[in-house]
Amino acid sequence: MTIASRSDTPAMDLLLDRIEKLRKSISHHQYRYYVVDDPEISDAEFDSLFRELQSLEEQHPEFRDLNSPTVRVGGAVAERFAKVQHQVPVLSLANAFGEDDLHRWRERLLRLLPEEEQPRLAYVVEPKFDGLTVVLQYDDGRFTLGATRGDGETGENITPNLRTVLQLPLQIPVTEANGRSGIQPPRRLILRGEVYVEESDFLSFNHEQAEKGERTYANPRNFAAGSLRLLDSRITAERPLKLWTYQVFLEEGPEHPPLSHWDSLEHLRAYGFPVSDEPRRFDDGQWEDLIEFVGSWHELRSRLPYDLDGMVVKVDLLSQRELLGFTGKDPRWAVAFKTGGEEATTKLLDIGVKIGRTGAVTPNAVLEPVPIGGVTVQAATLHNADYIEELDIRIGDTVLVKRAGDVIPKVLRPIKDLRDGSERPWNMPANCPSCSEPLERPPVEAATYCVNNACPDQLIRKVEYFVSRGAMDIVGMGSKQAELFVNEGHVKTLADIYRLPWEEIEKIEGYGERRIQNLQLAVEESKSRGATRLLTALGIRFVGNVVAELVMAQFDSLHELMEADVETLSEIEGVGPKIAEALVSYFRLEPNRVLVHSLAGLGVSLAESTSEQEGVEQSQPFAGKTFVITGTLPTLSRAEAKARIEAWGGKVTGSVSAKTDFLLAGEKAGSKLNKAKQLGVHILAEPELLRAANLGK
Numbered sequence: 001m002t003i004a005s006r007s008d009t010p011a012m013d014l015l016l017d018r019i020e021k022l023r024k025s026i027s028h029h030q031y032r033y034y035v036v037d038d039p040e041i042s043d044a045e046f047d048s049l050f051r052e053l054q055s056l057e058e059q060h061p062e063f064r065d066l067n068s069p070t071v072r073v074g075g076a077v078a079e080r081f082a083k084v085q086h087q088v089p090v091l092s093l094a095n096a097f098g099e100d101d102l103h104r105w106r107e108r109l110l111r112l113l114p115e116e117e118q119p120r121l122a123y124v125v126e127p128k129f130d131g132l133t134v135v136l137q138y139d140d141g142r143f144t145l146g147a148t149r150g151d152g153e154t155g156e157n158i159t160p161n162l163r164t165v166l167q168l169p170l171q172i173p174v175t176e177a178n179g180r181s182g183i184q185p186p187r188r189l190i191l192r193g194e195v196y197v198e199e200s201d202f203l204s205f206n207h208e209q210a211e212k213g214e215r216t217y218a219n220p221r222n223f224a225a226g227s228l229r230l231l232d233s234r235i236t237a238e239r240p241l242k243l244w245t246y247q248v249f250l251e252e253g254p255e256h257p258p259l260s261h262w263d264s265l266e267h268l269r270a271y272g273f274p275v276s277d278e279p280r281r282f283d284d285g286q287w288e289d290l291i292e293f294v295g296s297w298h299e300l301r302s303r304l305p306y307d308l309d310g311m312v313v314k315v316d317l318l319s320q321r322e323l324l325g326f327t328g329k330d331p332r333w334a335v336a337f338k339t340g341g342e343e344a345t346t347k348l349l350d351i352g353v354k355i356g357r358t359g360a361v362t363p364n365a366v367l368e369p370v371p372i373g374g375v376t377v378q379a380a381t382l383h384n385a386d387y388i389e390e391l392d393i394r395i396g397d398t399v400l401v402k403r404a405g406d407v408i409p410k411v412l413r414p415i416k417d418l419r420d421g422s423e424r425p426w427n428m429p430a431n432c433p434s435c436s437e438p439l440e441r442p443p444v445e446a447a448t449y450c451v452n453n454a455c456p457d458q459l460i461r462k463v464e465y466f467v468s469r470g471a472m473d474i475v476g477m478g479s480k481q482a483e484l485f486v487n488e489g490h491v492k493t494l495a496d497i498y499r500l501p502w503e504e505i506e507k508i509e510g511y512g513e514r515r516i517q518n519l520q521l522a523v524e525e526s527k528s529r530g531a532t533r534l535l536t537a538l539g540i541r542f543v544g545n546v547v548a549e550l551v552m553a554q555f556d557s558l559h560e561l562m563e564a565d566v567e568t569l570s571e572i573e574g575v576g577p578k579i580a581e582a583l584v585s586y587f588r589l590e591p592n593r594v595l596v597h598s599l600a601g602l603g604v605s606l607a608e609s610t611s612e613q614e615g616v617e618q619s620q621p622f623a624g625k626t627f628v629i630t631g632t633l634p635t636l637s638r639a640e641a642k643a644r645i646e647a648w649g650g651k652v653t654g655s656v657s658a659k660t661d662f663l664l665a666g667e668k669a670g671s672k673l674n675k676a677k678q679l680g681v682h683i684l685a686e687p688e689l690l691r692a693a694n695l696g697k
C-alpha cells in the first residue's frame with residue numbers, strides 16, 4: 001500500500017483503485033520502453049494513460065504519491081552496465097497536446113516572471129528528436145563519460161558504445177570544425193543529446209537482417225536504443241547511429257559561458273557538436289508566429305530524413321530559467337508539443353447494436369468522449385459478435401480506440417490489466433431492438449440479421465441509401481430526414497419518398513418554406529436519374545453502382561430486367577450466378593415488384609436517362625470556379641452544398657488560397673473567413689449562393 005490513508009467513501013475507494021492500477025500499468029510500460037527497449041503499447045496509448053493519471057492526481061491532491069510515475073522520471077537502471085550517478089538530474093518535459101496547452105504554458109510564465117523580466121522573454125523552438133537520450137561529459141575538452149538517462153538520477157555508463165558514434169566529438173574543439181581556431185575547450189561541459197537512426201538506414205538494416213534470418217527492430221527508435229545498449233561495442237560500431245545535441249547542462253570557462261540557450265547552441269556548434277539547423281528563436285511579441293511554426297511540425301517531419309516526436313519550446317534566457325525552476329520532474333521553462341496520436345484509451349460505457357440496410361446487426365461501442373487527433377470520439381464500431389468475443393471486450397473496460405482519417409473509429413482491444421472486476425461480458429441480443437422480431441445468424445456467416453422486412457431501422461437505412469449521392473442523389477435528404485420521416489410515419493416504403501405530405505412536414509421545426517422548396521425540387525429532380533441509379537438505390541445485395549451499370553447496359557428498362565431469368569443474367573460479363581440469383585430473388589418477391597411499379601406510377605423513370613447529357617447542356621453557372629465552405633449553413637449540410645456547387649460546375653476545396661473564388665460562409669466561420677477577407681476572396685452566404693445559381697441558369 002503506497003497511499004497514506006484509504007478514503008472514507010466507496011466512490012473515493014474506486015478512484016484510488018483506479019489511480020493505483022494506472023500507476024502500476026504505467027510503471028510496467030515505462031520499464032518495457034526504457035529498460036527492455038521493447039514496448040508493448042503505442043506511445044499514444046501510453047500518453048493517454050499517463051494523462052488520465054496526471055489529471056486524476058491534479059483533481060485529487062490528497063492521493064499524490066512520491067512514487068507515482070508522474071513524479072519520478074521514467075525508466076529504471078538495467079543491470080548489465082555500470083551505473084553512473086548524474087551530476088545534474090536529467091529531467092523530463094511536460095507535454096502540451098494542442099495550442100491551448102501552449103497558451104496556458106505561456107500564461108504561467110507571464111504570471112511567474114517578475115514584470116521587469118517580461119520584455120526580455122523569448123523562446124527557442126526546436127524539433128523533439130525521437131531517439132535515445134544521452135548525457136555527455138567533457139573534461140578539458142576530452143570526452144570522459146557518456147550515459148543513458150536511466151531514472152534521471154542514475155544512468156548506465158555506455159561510454160565505449162558512444163565513442164563509436166561518428167558524430168560525437170571525442171575532443172573539443174574539433175580542429176576541423178568549420179576551420180575555427182582560437183576557441184578554448186571548456187574546463188567542464190555536460191550536455192544532453194539524442195542518438196537516433198535515419199529512416200532509410202533503419203529500413204535497409206532491417207532488410208539485410210531479415211534476409212540473414214536475424215533479429216529486426218520495430219522502429220528506428222528501438223533500433224537506436226538497442227544498438228547503443230549492446231554489450232559489445234564493436235557491434236554498435238557497425239550500426240548507423242547518429243547524434244543531435246540540444247541542451248547544455250553545465251559549461252565552465254574559460255570562454256564566457258553563454259547567457260541564453262540560443263547562444264549555448266552556437267557554442268556547441270563551435271565546439272564541433274552536431275546541432276540541428278531547424279531551431280528558431282522568437283520574442284514573446286512573436287508568439288503567434290511561434291504557434292504557427294510549432295503547428296507546422298508535421299511538414300518539418302515529412303521533410304527530414306529522421307523521425308520527430310513533436311517540438312520543444314524553451315525559454316531562451318538562462319537567468320529566466322533559474323527564476324522559473326521546476327515542478328516535480330519537469331522544468332517550467334520548457335514544454336514538449338505533440339499532437340495527440342490517432343489512438344487513445346477511454347472507457348467502454350455500453351455496447352449498442354445498429355441495424356443496417358440489409359438487416360445486418362452491427363455492435364457499436366458507446367464511449368466516454370475522448371479527443372483523438374483533434375476530434376471528440378464517443379462511438380466506435382465493434383464489427384460483429386465474434387470480434388467482441390475473440391478479443392474478450394467487456395462493458396466497463398478501458399479500451400484502445402483508433403481513428404484514421406474520416407473512417408468510423410474502431411475499438412482495437414481492451415486493456416485487461418485495468419479491470420476491477422465490475423466489467424460485464426456482452427451478448428448479442430436475441431431480438432431486434434427496433435422491431436422486436438427474433439434475430440437470426442446464418443450458420444456460415446459472422447453477421448447476425450434482422451430478417452423482418454418491415455423493421456423500422458432497416459427502413460431508415462434503406463431510405464438513407466436510396467437518397468444518397470451514388471444512388472438517387474436527393475440533395476437535402478440524409479440520415480436525419482430518413483429517420484424523421486420514417487419515425488413520423490410519412491415513409492413506410494421507399495415509394496413514399498415521392499409521396500411526402502409537404503403540408504405536414506412544413507409544421508416540423510426547422511422546415512421552413514425555403515427548405516421545403518429545396519427538398520421538393522430535389523425529390524422532383526431525382527425522378528429522372530434513370531434505371532442504373534434506381535437499380536443501385538434499391539439496395540439489392542451485391543448490386544452496387546458498377547454491377548448496376550453492367551446489368552442496365554443489357555436492358556432498356558427496369559421493367560425488362562424484372563422479367564429476366566438467372567441464365568440470361570449470368571451471361572452478362574461481370575455478373576456471376578451469385579449476383580444473378582440475388583437479382584432474380586429480389587424481383588420475385590411481390591412487395592418489391594409493387595415498389596417498382598409504384599415508383600413508375602409516381603413518375604420515377606425506369607428507363608436509362610439522358611439527363612447526364614442534358615446536365616452538360618444545362619448551364620453551369622459556377623463552371624471553373626473554386627469554392628471553400630466554412631461554418632454551419634442555415635439549411636444545407638456541407639456535403640449538400642458541395643454536391644450542389646459541383647452540379648453547377650464549381651469545384652470545392654478544403655483551404656482558402658489566392659486561387660479561391662468564393663468562400664461560402666455560415667455561422668461560426670473561423671480562421672478560413674479571416675483568411676478569405678485578407679486575400680479579398682468573395683464571401684457568400686447560402687441564400688446568395690442559391691440566388692446566384694438560379695440567375696446563372
Ligand code: IVH
Pocket residue numbers: 091092093126127128129130132133134193194246247312331334336
Ligand atoms: S530538452 C530539461 N530538447 O525528449 C529539458 N529534449 O520528453 C531537457 N528530446 O527524452 C529536454 N529532443 O531527451 C529537449 N530538442 C530537444 C529534445 C528533447 C528530444 C527528448 C529528451 C527526453 C524527452 C523529453
